[in-house]
Amino acid sequence: MLGWVTRCLPGFSLISLALLLLCAFTDILESPMLKGFLPTPSITPPTQNGPWSGLGLAQKAFIIYTVLLHVHTFGFTIRLAWSISRTLQSTKEVFQRRLATSPFPSPKPTRPEYQLYSDAPPSPVSLPDATISSFDKKDFITVHELTEKELIHAIILPNYCEDLHTLETTLKVLASHPRAKSQYEIYLAMEQKEAIAADKAGHLVSTFEHCFLDIHTTFHPAGIKGEIAGKSSNVACAARRIMEVHRTELKMDCCDVMVTVMDADTHLSRDYFTEILRLHYLHEDEADRSIYCCPILFDRNSHEVPALVRCADLMWGFAGLSTMYPGTWISIPTSVYSLPLSLAEKVGGWDSDPTAIGEDMHMLLKCYFETAGNIISRVVHSPASQCNVSSDSRHGWRRTVDTCAARYRQALRHMWGALDTGFAARRTLGYLRFHHRCSFLHPRHFALLSLLWEAHFLPAHLTIVMIFSVIYKFLTPATQIHPTLAWAFTVTEILRALSFIGMNGCLFLYEWWHKLHLDSRMEDMNEANIGDTGCARRLWYRPQFLIDRICFPIAGTVFGAVPTLHAVLSHFWTDRLVYRVSKKPTFSLEAVGLA
Template sequence: MSKVLLPSLCELVAPGVAITALLLLPLGPILIPRFYLIFLFVYFTFFLYTQINHVFKFFITTKKIIHNIRTWNLHQKVNSPDTFSTSSGSASPLTARERIIADENNLDDVEASLKIYEDSHYIHTFIIPNYCEPEALLRDTIKRLANHRNARRCYVILLAMEGSEAEHEQKGDNLMNYFKNSFLHFIVTVHPPNLPGESRGKGANVAYAARTGCTELLRRGVERRQIILTVSDSDSAIPELYVKEVDRALTASEDPYMLLLTPPIFFSRNSFDVPAAVRVTDITWSAMVMSNLSNSRGLAFPCSTYSLSMVLAERVGYWDTDADSVGEDLHMWLKCFFKTDGAARSAPIFVPINLTNVQADGYFNNMYARYIQATRHYNGVADVAYTLRSSFGSSARPSSLMSLLPTADVAKSSMYISPYYWLDKLIVCVHVLEAHMIPATSGWLMFAAVPVMQLILFPPFSFLAVVEPDSNPILVSEFYSTLWNIVKIITVLLPFPLFATLGIYEYLHRTVDRELFRKAPAEYRTWRNALDYISLPIAAWMFMTLPSTLACLKRLVKSEQEYIVAKKVFTEDAM
């Protein structure tokens, strides 16, 4: 039965949850008021617990990000004083804070960690997929990598073009000529349109670029185990510190070829040029990604930008390209995890990758462009079925790793399988369900469940009554009356963890802008920007609840999605 029905049942989970949440709003108080009250109590309590947990994890991530930035800056100041010179031209002395950091970290340890970076034998290969992106944006993104000290020695650019884009050849040639002397290698790949079995999108482009580019690097004499693939977006501004931390994590790992290196994302390049609702949406998205990184079991999901070895990509068959792998970053992580029986793990890299907010001309055009981006993001709900199927379906056998290993290693393959693999699979399922089912349900239940139930069970006018007083559990049972009051109190408390997260974020944003991106004071967020959060209800409904619910419902009728990229207005003068 499981072999035949489980895949279908897995596909029904996402739409089933969304439909149930919508139906419970009016029907729960009428048909099953007692069960509905208990359900609301359990749901809201679980939601409140997870949000409080996320606040603490976000705080830990914030501390590690700031610590990394300040340690890096301290090293730069000691070893590259010209970079940190004063207006008079002399090297600026260490501040009191920097002396504390030096004492805490021991400069010798900082020097040792930098030595790892300078002696790195890895070839960092940056895959930059794009479709109809402004050439100026791509040039700016690549230029930031070209400014890294080791770019000419150990950086490779894989510019992943789409064959269906008009004039893609000219754009690729222009960029290759511009950066011809800036990197170890600069390779342009062109993903052919309409390949059988493929769904158009970032995943298909990355898969083609990785296979084609890695084959070319091997032909040029680069050793397979040297190649570290970093998948980015066309607007990912990757700091040099990120590459240094990737090198450090790989060097410190017992098995660097089973790591997915996952950084936080940050939106600071054009944040003041977009509506507040767009800013707030991306801020909360960024905060969720950051809290996810503080995971002690190495089960942190990547978003947008991440790194892994060519060895691992080969072992799992590179990226999937079908319609169910549209969320390419999370899907690749899940594929690596399941195809290696839990051996592949995340290594968090606490260095923010600076991205560009969706931007279009005009307020309403910008809001619509962000909504389109949200619908594309939430189409990744397909990973719910993939996760359940991989965890509990007929393919969830502890033997998949053996087919991926060389014959000589098969006898030793058990060393890769964690004795807690089944527990880890359960945790992964919970995290995936939380990532996709909470957005599709919380907006409706948090905002409407209590008011609708109040209206139905305690209508303002008698002619609106649909539940007899004798059938109203709140009136006839002290237990349910108390439970109802507790539910109302919990709903009042639900936003407070988010407020705490946003308060921590404001401090982090200014620190990163000032100390990592070195922006001018006029470009910092100030506490006046707290007014942005007035738009949270609009942002939550328009960019989370509605698109996530529609994405769940669309799983009932699978159809090819149009390939629409996020709109970005960009000039060479932009950050």
């Protein structure tokens, strides 16, 4: 019973909000527009002896709540602007560390070679014939790659019904990194029930087996009770394999293995892994309880998708980025994150039940509670390159409709992660029950609860409150609206306008950051001779990007509030969602996307 009640907390909050609105807006029944259709209640005229005089308890609660909702929304834009501005500066610093080069003459081999200072002897980095890279444009490596201390990066690439080309391109990008041959272990986390999973895995292993330190495949078995097909189950299965491979190091407590989980279409810069190495040894005393996350950037095909889809993905990226400002108590990973294998083993690995469908946030929460709130989230200021969802239809309105439908399915899967609110509630109650001195009275815990409320409650609540406010003002003459209620409507309208202006300022900063990262990524791809990764530049004066500045509230409603309502109401009768992979685009070698 407790499990059902806690998983339905967002749904119960909607019911509570509906009851509050019903009580607070009872006088709307007196509207002349509704007379004759609905019974009119008898209401005693209020006496105006103070700002709250004449208001019922429900109306007072509504005024306070609607103002707090809008203040929080405006605060989000301020926090986001701060995060983007600092991320922009930190990304520049990452690139400057790369440019602090040390000359390293190469013998001009027929295939590229990188000398890495580590315990292992220098080893060549050779890509498969179809993806041979030409690295001799730069005959140096970064200062932070010249280190005696190294990490093994166990990279989990979960995929379920993903396109083969998408996986090949992702592996090509990873194989182009200087550390790939000596430090990267790839784990292709497949789903057994996928008909061609074994064929795909065999092809990828044979193609890329010489590009990495090692490459493994795992197949999550079908039909296990309590588990679902999808990213979380695939990652859990692959993680168990990693622990088996490194069991000896784990037992000896000398395991320098970093596990990175990424989406099948994610392209990571070599700077991502270099920064993790730097942060890991810079904070070595806290390394065993650190989790690393990075911002995500949709810079591959955003010029080809409808404005609503582009704006929805912008808002999704902004949600994670807004938690990555300096001094934050905790950051929420989105799609990509890393943590030490020792920490993953300590917390019992990844969950694979239906409540873990939001696998990135769920793992952060699990680490948080298993360490009694002592987890440390560190931001890696090397953004992950992502694709917007796409459609198989070639042109016209059908492509637009199909892409929007695919984006809604993806949004529903994201919002299904509201189950994590129930998970956090159960774990919090457990600690309050069994621990006399609970660390969850720490400000970090309240910050975490605030982020969960922002992710799983705010979108739907704000939309509902706005709609009812508009309806109330439309149906009620201004002379009959209580002055304090009218004040609340005015304040919230001002806050919405300021939030709109603030989000446009965030888009302005975002375009600088987008260009900085895209230029660097395309330079890396050109040097690696990988031309089919996609490139979508944002030119602010183009009409399609000017539209973004006014469309994001609509996109936030269609792909934020609506799927949240869909998900949390569905949780009253089920916690299972059929995991459907969104279609990703295929890029030609000539795809430069200058639009």
